[in-house]
Amino acid sequence: MDFIAQLSVFAHAIWQILTNPAMVALLLGSSFLGIIFGALPGLTATLGVALLTTLTYSMDLQTALISLIAMYVGAVYGGSYPAILINIPGTAAGAATAMDGYPMAQRGEGGKALGMTTTASFIGTLIGMVALIALAPLISEAALQFTSYEFFLLALFGIIISGTLTSKDLVYKGWIAGLLGLALSTIGRDQLQFFPRFTFGLPELDGGIEVVPVLIGAFAIPQIIRTLRDRVALGSPQPVKRVLPEFRAVFRNLRHVIRSAFIGVGIGAVPGVGEDIAGWVSYGTAQNSSAHPERFGKGEPAGLVSSETANNACIGGALIPLTTLGIPGSPPAVMLLGALMLHGLNPGPMIAITQPNFLVELTAIIALASLAMWINGMFLAKHVIKVLRVPSSIFLPIVAVLSVIGSYALGLSLLNLYLMVPIGIAAYVLGEMDYPISPLVIGVILGPMADENLRRALMVSEGSLMGFFERPVSLLLIAVIVLTIASQIPAWKRYRSRLWKKFRGRALAGKPAHGADDHQ
Amino acid sequence: MxxxxxxxxxxxxxxxxxxxxxxxxxxxxxxxxxxxxxxxxxxxxxxxxxxxxxxxxxxxxxxxxxxxxxxxxxxxxxxxxxxxxxxxxxxxxDGGARRRESASKGRSKASFPASASCRVAVIMAFIGLYVYSFVPSVDFALASALFLFLFITPFYIEKVALIPLTLVGAVIACVLITLLSHRPTSQQYALDLVAIATLLTVATIAWWLLRHSPSECRKLRTVVLVSIAVPLVLVPIFRFFLLVPLPVEGLVIDTMQALVSRLTAQG
Structure with a gap:
């Protein structure tokens, strides 16, 4: 599709949504709901998208997407409210925002901080959107050349990289979480021979484990347990007078905004790594590159703008691998993938052929979702602040009821519920022992892809593993996987640092000689 | 701290x-x-x-x-x-296999119902009882109301005595539901009535325990209101708007259904 045709589809999608009052109401409503979900400590963007998925079940794909994307964008932004006003980030993505947002609010600049985060998030989401529309077609086109070898390795890479980057403790724990997800994905009849695996004679398990109840269990139950266990008591929010767009203040930090947006897109595109890491990396980079790093943590607008731009730009980045390869870039994108699959859409390279307008329509929805977020942020900020006064001991049990009814409603099966609870408890226990949960759910989602493509690839090469080494992309993926794993092995780390020292020593030894040559 | x-x-x-x-x-x-x-x-x-x-x-x-x-x-x-x-x-x-010596030293020992691990166990118990006992047997609106009341009360009011009270209430309801669901009974809504009876009994005992504290009584009223209002909002959305048949449709959902049928017949 050429640029003009794409622009026409984009404008048509925007027009179609904006001229339909029901769609506009859904867009604004979902965005507001998302902001509330992000603002309430204990609720996350992932959980918001998970619970909303159950309500979009009977909607058509476009309507469901409007609702889910608006919720996603709103929830990532909403985390900044409690971060700024009560120094408790509503989501992990908002944690870096608290560093400078709360000191600003303490100085009586809460309204200014909220205005800046709203505009910065808006710009960040738009830059992420531009990156999505610019890069996704290129990746999609390249991915069309992929065969079973590449798809198996891509799935493997997704699990390994998310396990590596999301582990707070030992890297093995991330890999174990991914392997447990893969193990869960093998339950049910296999896709090539329909042989029942690990079904224990239960016909209900023949179809395998449904993704959405697993996601709801893995994200909702640990969150409920942890927040109520720790008795997270919220302080009184700092007073806010007026929330204005603060264009001038944001413009003064334009270089931070642009750099953070690129960081957000880049980190978002890495499978399983989400908005929280984007926020922190961007904050750290802004501090390191600032002429006044000592001002960071004391109410520096550059810090605030950097973290908020990056975590919202991450949304577009996370959707790049999701739409082109079927590999979600962040935890909420994992949930979004589950929702798309529920609506009969299988994202991947073929989507450009089966649904040529999908990407452009998605881009239009992101643009409108960011606009809805900005409007809600500007005009309804004071109402969101009221929500911060609702105790978690009241809203979390309600979330539990929503999780139960949501899990049941998707397959009308009690088995989904019966599985959701042990998965949730296991996720809580694993989380307590510093096992990341994202690789587990990514494993559940990518497991069937890995299984089917491994066997198809071996079928093509009649059991020979050489097929994996005969294709350039496949070889590149193998190299990346091996390097990712090797980079975590202590012996390799030691060897690398020895090599680096030797190289630096040689470079330093060579310098005076060069200098001497120059003088001569 | x-x-x-x-x-x-x-x-x-x-x-x-x-x-x-x-x-x-x-x-x-x-x-x-x-x-x-x-x-x-x-x-x-x-x-x-x-x-x-x-x-x-x-x-x-x-x-x-x-x-x-x-x-x-x-x-x-x-x-x-x-x-x-x-x-x-x-x-x-890293020494993880060594015999445990002083791991518990210096760790604060909170009383039984107030400790963090006890709270975790109680939360898991409530969620487990809701999913495995109430939802498959009792009208979904009633099961949710009972769950919300039992779950919110001890964590919102933060009175230690309420944890054993609500937990015992939930376990007794579970036992009665299990016993009655395996016996043929002439009463169509017997299990729903068990849920209502449990809710009323626990609410009354909780009110009696909190009667000297007006602020806690106010909190209890909020819990009752939330427990009733949430299912009354959620159930019609799922049952009549999204057309999702709920796991068990008993006393409350049948009444709602009758009401909706009458309204549509009139309309």
Whole structure:
């Protein structure tokens, strides 16, 4: 599709949504709901998208997407409210925002901080959107050349990289979480021979484990347990007078905004790594590159703008691998993938052929979702602040009821519920022992892809593993996987640092000689 | 809680170093047992996978090892076993396998119902009872109202005596539901009535316990209101707007259904 045709589809999608009052109401409503979900400590963007998925079940794909994307964008932004006003980030993505947002609010600049985060998030989401529309077609086109070898390795890479980057403790724990997800994905009849695996004679398990109840269990139950266990008591929010767009203040930090947006897109595109890491990396980079790093943590607008731009730009980045390869870039994108699959859409390279307008329509929805977020942020900020006064001991049990009814409603099966609870408890226990949960759910989602493509690839090469080494992309993926794993092995780390020292020593030894040559 | 900023510098650092080391050993101790459990899981998966058709024919199709349904589970089981061994090695090297000596030293010992682990157990119990006992047997609106009331009360009002009260209420309701669901009864809504009776009894006892504190009584009123309002909003959305049949439709949902039918007939 050429640029003009794409622009026409984009404008048509925007027009179609904006001229339909029901769609506009859904867009604004979902965005507001998302902001509330992000603002309430204990609720996350992932959980918001998970619970909303159950309500979009009977909607058509476009309507469901409007609702889910608006919720996603709103929830990532909403985390900044409690971060700024009560120094408790509503989501992990908002944690870096608290560093400078709360000191600003303490100085009586809460309204200014909220205005800046709203505009910065808006710009960040738009830059992420531009990156999505610019890069996704290129990746999609390249991915069309992929065969079973590449798809198996891509799935493997997704699990390994998310396990590596999301582990707070030992890297093995991330890999174990991914392997447990893969193990869960093998339950049910296999896709090539329909042989029942690990079904224990239960016909209900023949179809395998449904993704959405697993996601709801893995994200909702640990969150409920942890927040109520720790008795997270919220302080009184700092007073806010007026929330204005603060264009001038944001413009003064334009270089931070642009750099953070690129960081957000880049980190978002890495499978399983989400908005929280984007926020922190961007904050750290802004501090390191600032002429006044000592001002960071004391109410520096550059810090605030950097973290908020990056975590919202991450949304577009996370959707790049999701739409082109079927590999979600962040935890909420994992949930979004589950929702798309529920609506009969299988994202991947073929989507450009089966649904040529999908990407452009998605881009239009992101643009409108960011606009809805900005409007809600500007005009309804004071109402969101009221929500911060609702105790978690009241809203979390309600979330539990929503999780139960949501899990049941998707397959009308009690088995989904019966599985959701042990998965949730296991996720809580694993989380307590510093096992990341994202690789587990990514494993559940990518497991069937890995299984089917491994066997198809071996079928093509009649059991020979050489097929994996005969294709350039496949070889590149193998190299990346091996390097990712090797980079975590202590012996390799030691060897690398020895090599680096030797190289630096040689470079330093060579310098005076060069200098001497120059003088001569 | 002691504010770490108020401690003198050297003591604070020493304390941090001690607690950091202690925390690491405790974590590795947990890792030690987890890795053993994971090894067991990997072994079980391996054993089960070996029973899947490998090279013999299944469903009339002659198999080769590379298309066998066992290939992928076997690969996962072997990899899981290897990574678990690495975790076990790290846990042993970091002292996780050593006999526990002073792990519990210095740890605050909260009273039974107020401790964090007890709260976790209570939360899990409430969610478990709701999913495995109330939802499959009782009208969904009533099951949710009962769950919300029992769950919110002790955590919102924060009175220690309410944890055993609501927990005992939930267990008694569960026992009665289990007993009645296995016996033929002439009363169509017997299980729903059990839920209503439990809710009323626990609410009355809670009110009696809190009667001297107006603020706590106010909180109890909020809990009752939320417990009733949430299912009354959620159930019509799912049942009549999204057309999702709920797990059990009894007293409340049947009444709603009758009301909706009457309204549509009139409309």
């Amino acid at each position: 002691v504010d770490s900023k108020q401690l003198p510098e050297p003591e604070n650092q020493a304390g941090a170093a001690f607690s950091g080391n202690d925390e690491l050993i405790q974590r590795r101790r947990r890792d030690f047992f987890t890795s053993l459990a994971l090894l067991l899981l990997a072994f079980a998966m391996l054993a089960k996978s070996l029973t899947f058709p490998m090279t013999d024919s299944y469903g009339g199709v002659t198999n080769a090892w590379y298309v066998s349904p066992a290939l992928f589970p076997l690969s996962i089981a072997v990899t899981l076993g290897l990574v678990s061994l690495l975790l076990l090695r790290r846990a042993i090297l």
